[in-house]
Amino acid sequence: DIVMTQTPLSLSVTPGQPASISCKSSQSLLHSDGKTYLYWYLQKPGQPPQVLIYEVSNRFSGVPDNFSGSGSGTDFTLKISRVEAEVVGVYYCMQTLQFPYTFGQGTKLEIK
Amino acid sequence: QVQLQESGPGLVKASETLSLTCTVSGGSINGHYWSWIRQPPGKGLEWIGYIFSSGSTNYNPSLKGRVTISVDTSKNQFSLKLSSVTAADTAVYYCARLRGSYTNWGQGTLVTVSS
Numbered sequence: 001d002i003v004m005t006q007t008p009l010s011l012s013v014t015p016g017q018p019a020s021i022s023c024k025s026s027q028s029l030l031h032s033d034g035k036t037y038l039y040w041y042l043q044k045p046g047q048p049p050q051v052l053i054y055e056v057s058n059r060f061s062g063v064p065d066n067f068s069g070s071g072s073g074t075d076f077t078l079k080i081s082r083v084e085a086e087v088v089g090v091y092y093c094m095q096t097l098q099f100p101y102t103f104g105q106g107t108k109l110e111i112k
Numbered sequence: 113q114v115q116l117q118e119s120g121p122g123l124v125k126a127s128e129t130l131s132l133t134c135t136v137s138g139g140s141i142n143g144h145y146w147s148w149i150r151q152p153p154g155k156g157l158e159w160i161g162y163i164f165s166s167g168s169t170n171y172n173p174s175l176k177g178r179v180t181i182s183v184d185t186s187k188n189q190f191s192l193k194l195s196s197v198t199a200a201d202t203a204v205y206y207c208a209r210l211r212g213s214y215t216n217w218g219q220g221t222l223v224t225v226s227s
Contacts, residue, residue: 048219050217054213092157096210100170100171100172101147103157
């Protein structure tokens, strides 16, 4: 299985400040079709995960440009340019390159 | 806009079979891969498996052959069966389409395994 490792596991950020979450995969997520199958999700309390980013850097429909994704191969980063109350929750990375699909452990973001 | 809704019993007895259905609305189930994912209370996410609309499947080996996913294209539904459940199978179960810009998740349904 591809192991997805997120750091940090928790993050406390002052409102208005940026935040960054790292996700490393145990194998490259680059497919022979040229796409890299790495997603980022945010799960707010009591809600299902909502997709933020697909294929490393593509913002999902309706996701504000406050969120951006980058990376390649095995190293990926989610950046939040300005932390506000609406971005509080648990962030997960996920790979869909290889079965079984796997998730990172989650990073809990809270407001300081 | 495609919406997914899980349905099924919220309580299952240990050693029995958990059965859930996901109804897809606002779009056709044909031509897409449909997944089940679960999340034990307070824990992370686990992908269970998927089915293509033609019926081909792929399951997470961690569930050791207890999983069956089926599809009923006439009803625009797909289903999950998990046999020989234990307390470790207590979780919120989500159905989802995991495909880039076409990604959709249901709201999830809590299934509790009782002894």
